[in-house]
Amino acid sequence: MTYTDKHLDQIDAELSRPGRNGDFPKLSQKLSSDPELKAAAEDVELLWQATRLERLQGKLEMLKEYEEEAKAKAEAKEDKKIQVVSMRRMRWILSAAAGVLLLVAVGWWMFRDQGPQEIKNEYLAVHFEDYIRHDVTKGGETGKYTVEQLRAYNTFQIKNFKKAKRLLDEQWKLNNDELALFYSIVSRVSLDEDAQAKDLFQNHYSTLTTEHQALLDKLLTN
């Protein structure tokens, strides 16, 4: 069915009438008495509906893009959050590691095996060999002393007086080891703990052998 521009003019006039805004009028039904006019109205309405559909699809695309943007933003925010958490976790791990290192360092410092120490008493420094009173031969190591005694004595002999003092005091207290008491007093003198050395010497004087009494007497009076 063909129509002319005159038919379109009629449709345009109908569309221009007041109250035609908004919903598209069903012109094809209204103008059904004229087949050409009806055909023109149908085409115009189809055009209108197709444009409506196109605009709606445009809005749909707009919302889809908006959704994608919102998701991308949320993901970026989540990544940032994870990074912050990772940073916090890393900081926590580093702090914990630093704490552990500090504890290890303090522990090492407290319980470290100290090497040979300088003998502060001049007399003892010269005559230290005279104050080694246990049997240092190989035979002496095998049965004469217990392992603990030998460990304490050897520690004294290598001039690790701080550790030796602790080991010797144990032997003295547990086994009334007279030689351990002697070495303990000598260790204290070497560590510049003369007052303690003198107290031990006076309090346990009778326990010590005559030889040890004499040696300590010389040491403490020099």
Place this chain on the structure above:
Amino acid sequence: MLAAIKHGDENALKGLYKEYRIPFIQWMTGTYRLSEEDAEDMFQNVVVIFYDQVSTGKLTELRSSVKTYLFGIGKNLARESMRRQQKYPEGPSELLINHVVDDSGYEDKVKFEQDLRNASRGLNLMGDPCKSILQFFYFDRQSLESICTLMQYKNAETVKVKKFKCLQRLKKLMLGEPVKEENI
């Protein structure tokens, strides 16, 4: 809000979408067993249909809350979608085609749907300036004088002649007839 949407305020539409998106998806996934992705697609269509009803003047005032209204559209879409599921797989744009077809008031919906698809295809094949001239005049209700200024034509009469030629061309494209590439 309705006024803002009617005047094409995209932020109003986005605000609406943002506000009811999560409750709608939760409702759809819970009640209609839709996947989250499908429920999201469905809600986008719901908001677009809401926009359509406002922009075409079918919805001028709300007697219920916006949420109830949107959920009502969603309910109809979900039911319709389930009903048509066996006929053809529905994509988002198919939901909008169904909406326009159902809303057109035509009794022969099958024929109208076919004509609508042909008209959409024809419009896209035709391209500018014809597409813009026809859409400005018949959809946006721009006067011939406005279109003349907007598209820099000599006068309104020129636009009127072009409009007629463009409609004829569209008709041919809709019918699948060959169209000469003439300078419109």
